[in-house]
Amino acid sequence: MQRRCVLVEICPSQMRAALVVRGRVVASRSVGHWLPDWKESWPKGLVSLAPALRTMLSELGADGLPATIFYAAPHGAAGVYSCPASAGARGAESAARLALADASEFAPEANPTMIFRLAVDHGPRAEGAEGPQIHTLAATDSEAGVRAVTELGTECGLDVRAVAPADTVALASTVRAVLAASKGPGAAVALRIGSWGTVLAAAAGGRLRFVRQISVGTASLVSALTGEVRSTDGAPAPRALDRERAGSLLARSGIPARGSVFDAESGLGADAVLPLMQPVLQRWIVEVRQSLRFGLTEPERAGAHMVPMGPGSQVPNLARLIADQLGLTVAEPDSTPAGPPLGGGSIEDHAAGILGDAELLVPSERAEGRRLATIRRGMWIGIGAACALGAVDGVSAWFELAGARAQQERVKASLADAARVVDIGRSLGDREAAVRASRQKLVGWMSPRARWDALLAVLGRETPASIRLSRVEMRFEGRQPECSIRGHAAASPGSDATASLKSYMEGLSASPIVQKCTLGSARRMQDGDSGRTEFEVVITLVGLPADLDQAMAPLAENRR
Amino acid sequence: MNSATIRPLIAQGVIGLSVCLGGYASVVMPLREKLGAAQAALAQAEVQAQEAHAVESSMASVMERLSQAQAQAEAITEAGGLARSQEALYASLSARAADFGLRIDEFTPVDAQGGGPVADRAAGASGDVVLRCRFGATGSYGELARLLRAISEEHGFSAVRSVRLWPESGSTGREVHAEVETEHYAVDPTPRIAPGAGEGHP
Numbered sequence A: 001m002q003r004r005c006v007l008v009e010i011c012p013s014q015m016r017a018a019l020v021v022r023g024r025v026v027a028s029r030s031v032g033h034w035l036p037d038w039k040e041s042w043p044k045g046l047v048s049l050a051p052a053l054r055t056m057l058s059e060l061g062a063d064g065l066p067a068t069i070f071y072a073a074p075h076g077a078a079g080v081y082s083c084p085a086s087a088g089a090r091g092a093e094s095a096a097r098l099a100l101a102d103a104s105e106f107a108p109e110a111n112p113t114m115i116f117r118l119a120v121d122h123g124p125r126a127e128g129a130e131g132p133q134i135h136t137l138a139a140t141d142s143e144a145g146v147r148a149v150t151e152l153g154t155e156c157g158l159d160v161r162a163v164a165p166a167d168t169v170a171l172a173s174t175v176r177a178v179l180a181a182s183k184g185p186g187a188a189v190a191l192r193i194g195s196w197g198t199v200l201a202a203a204a205g206g207r208l209r210f211v212r213q214i215s216v217g218t219a220s221l222v223s224a225l226t227g228e229v230r231s232t233d234g235a236p237a238p239r240a241l242d243r244e245r246a247g248s249l250l251a252r253s254g255i256p257a258r259g260s261v262f263d264a265e266s267g268l269g270a271d272a273v274l275p276l277m278q279p280v281l282q283r284w285i286v287e288v289r290q291s292l293r294f295g296l297t298e299p300e301r302a303g304a305h306m307v308p309m310g311p312g313s314q315v316p317n318l319a320r321l322i323a324d325q326l327g328l329t330v331a332e333p334d335s336t337p338a339g340p341p342l343g344g345g346s347i348e349d350h351a352a353g354i355l356g357d358a359e360l361l362v363p364s365e366r367a368e369g370r371r372l373a374t375i376r377r378g379m380w381i382g383i384g385a386a387c388a389l390g391a392v393d394g395v396s397a398w399f400e401l402a403g404a405r406a407q408q409e410r411v412k413a414s415l416a417d418a419a420r421v422v423d424i425g426r427s428l429g430d431r432e433a434a435v436r437a438s439r440q441k442l443v444g445w446m447s448p449r450a451r452w453d454a455l456l457a458v459l460g461r462e463t464p465a466s467i468r469l470s471r472v473e474m475r476f477e478g479r480q481p482e483c484s485i486r487g488h489a490a491a492s493p494g495s496d497a498t499a500s501l502k503s504y505m506e507g508l509s510a511s512p513i514v515q516k517c518t519l520g521s522a523r524r525m526q527d528g529d530s531g532r533t534e535f536e537v538v539i540t541l542v543g544l545p546a547d548l549d550q551a552m553a554p555l556a557e558n559r560r
Numbered sequence B: 001m002n003s004a005t006i007r008p009l010i011a012q013g014v015i016g017l018s019v020c021l022g023g024y025a026s027v028v029m030p031l032r033e034k035l036g037a038a039q040a041a042l043a044q045a046e047v048q049a050q051e052a053h054a055v056e057s058s059m060a061s062v063m064e065r066l067s068q069a070q071a072q073a074e075a076i077t078e079a080g081g082l083a084r085s086q087e088a089l090y091a092s093l094s095a096r097a098a099d100f101g102l103r104i105d106e107f108t109p110v111d112a113q114g115g116g117p118v119a120d121r122a123a124g125a126s127g128d129v130v131l132r133c134r135f136g137a138t139g140s141y142g143e144l145a146r147l148l149r150a151i152s153e154e155h156g157f158s159a160v161r162s163v164r165l166w167p168e169s170g171s172t173g174r175e176v177h178a179e180v181e182t183e184h185y186a187v188d189p190t191p192r193i194a195p196g197a198g199e200g201h202p
Helices: A044-060 A085-103 A143-155 A166-181 A218-225 A243-253 A270-295 A298-302 A318-326 A347-355 A364-417 A419-446 A452-462 A497-509 A548-559 B003-057 B059-079 B086-099 B141-154
Strands: A004-011 A014-021 A024-032 A066-071 A077-084 A113-120 A133-140 A159-165 A188-193 A198-204 A207-214 A261-263 A305-309 A467-477 A480-490 A514-527 A530-541 B103-109 B129-140 B158-167 B175-186
Touching: A004 A044, A004 A143, A014 A044, A024 A044, A044 A143, A066 A143, A066 A166, A077 A085, A077 A166, A077 A207, A085 A113, A085 A133, A113 A166, A133 A166, A133 A207, A143 A159, A143 A364, A159 A166, A166 A188, A166 A198, A166 A207, A166 A305, A188 A270, A188 A318, A198 A270, A207 A270, A218 A243, A218 A270, A243 A261, A261 A270, A270 A318, A305 A318, A364 A419, A364 B003, A419 A548, A419 B003, A419 B059, A419 B175, A452 A467, A452 A480, A452 A497, A452 B141, A467 A497, A480 A497, A497 A514, A497 A530, A548 B059, A548 B141, B003 B059, B086 B103, B086 B129, B086 B141, B129 B141, B141 B158, B141 B175
Parallel strands: A004 A066, A066 A159, A188 A305
Antiparallel strands: A004 A014, A014 A024, A077 A133, A113 A133, A188 A198, A198 A207, A467 A480, A467 B158, A480 A530, A514 A530, B103 B129, B129 B175, B158 B175
């Protein structure tokens, strides 16, 4: 609740403004009026109330303060709707919405609506009674009506936060009172008598049994008193009572006893006014009796006591008359001085009981503005949270970076000492790799190698005297070492040249360094008396791998 | 809520979100990137430290291997010495031939394709050398065989690529003339330092 706020109450007969500071009414102003065409002129007729409201607010010094306005809503609907507690809070809310839709003249979902969980039964279950129930206060009014009331307050300089039908206050305070009274022995019946209506509630054992609104109030009695008053002998009274005088007489004399004087000043006796009051009182009693008959069991009715509430409870003999007719005992009447229709419960009760908990009616634009504000606030909170998270992440990264750099510096410092060692290690790797690469390159170049010297030795050993070599060519054909030899074989006594050549080639082939020996060409020649065979033989040698260590060994020996 | 009220709300939300994202992208993300780089550098430095520790613990064997590699490199360089100097090669061949009683008639470095004189055909930036030369010699089979063996086994990285023999005209029949073609190789066994290598090393 706001530290300083204003409560305004508007009804056809009166308007009241109260300044509330820290939940307590510190000052109030009220002005009476009579607007019989309240319903017909709604909501345009509200404009006529602006000057009086502005004056009251000015006197209270309440300009610009947050305000909540309670008003008699001629087209609105309000009620307390009960639902089994097993349905849960959402189920009870849905049930209340459905019931409200039935009770109102328009669709609540398209107009300002308030749903407020008023009470939940906690007491022991009575025999034959229903299980615990959730009692939901629901109210709605047309968008036009809510906007008109809000605009009235705004034009008068108030910061109107919410509005609510006055019935909601009456219902809420009655239910709370009857539940509080029912905790004692016996059933409790709360009768809140207002100017324009009555709220009847009954409870037993801490469980609310029913709540009902009756469209009879003290204004009905006042209206009745303004009718034609006849003297006891049936002759018309000198003059009829006006509404203001009738109201003040009712407040002072209440329901008079037969034979007593109702108005000593005019000499009006009880016998003259009681017939006027009788239909209203009769209706009151009948409505209450019927409600109690259907709402309470016989044993509960027998021990029930009535709690009179509201401004009507201050009318002398009124509550007692009703209680006596119903056979109920009467608890101490509400001690609150007679006030506006809200009265009975103090306006502090309203502030604490209604304003502190319930979401009241607000025009759709304002509701939308609130939703937007909520969304915007959530959005900025989200953005703020995102910024905060980003900042935390950034700071965390900054610290981690600083730590990593410090550790890097430490490792670098230790590496500086070990740099020479690392260089040696690298140098070793590089040198070994280079030597390996060099050896591979040399092996590639020098392989295969041929033992030409050994071939010469073989040729020297295997070549017989009958064979003379004219040319020897040793070379590589591709990567294959070959030797081409040319010569001639002379025929000798006992053997011909061909046999000598064959034998020669077999001898060459037997050498381990010779892979194969092929005859390239052979031609018999006549040389004087003797013949000879000229030939060309190709010897393919075994290719040997290069032996680098052998190549380097003599040099190493020389070094040594 | 109608579009007139929801539109500015969306705009505000988009602006707020953009501010958040922009702030994150401009402030936090660069920090995160720097952090990633620093952590990578740290990991690399730690690997280097481990390497250094491993090398340090086996320093004796490392030094021994290093000296072996050094000795091998020197031996390879020395064995390729004749390929780098035609004069030294000629002198060595002549001396060895003389030892075996042979006479070197001519000595000609030749191109790999058998063309004109050439110093090397594989030399380049790598420092590798292949020297091919041809010489003629006259002597007996045995002397020539010993010379060929000596060329293969005592002249470093040398190989006899071809030999052509024919009897020396006017000789007693034991002497032959040989035309020998040899190749002599040299490589540079020192490690190549790649451009940029070693940068950033402590």
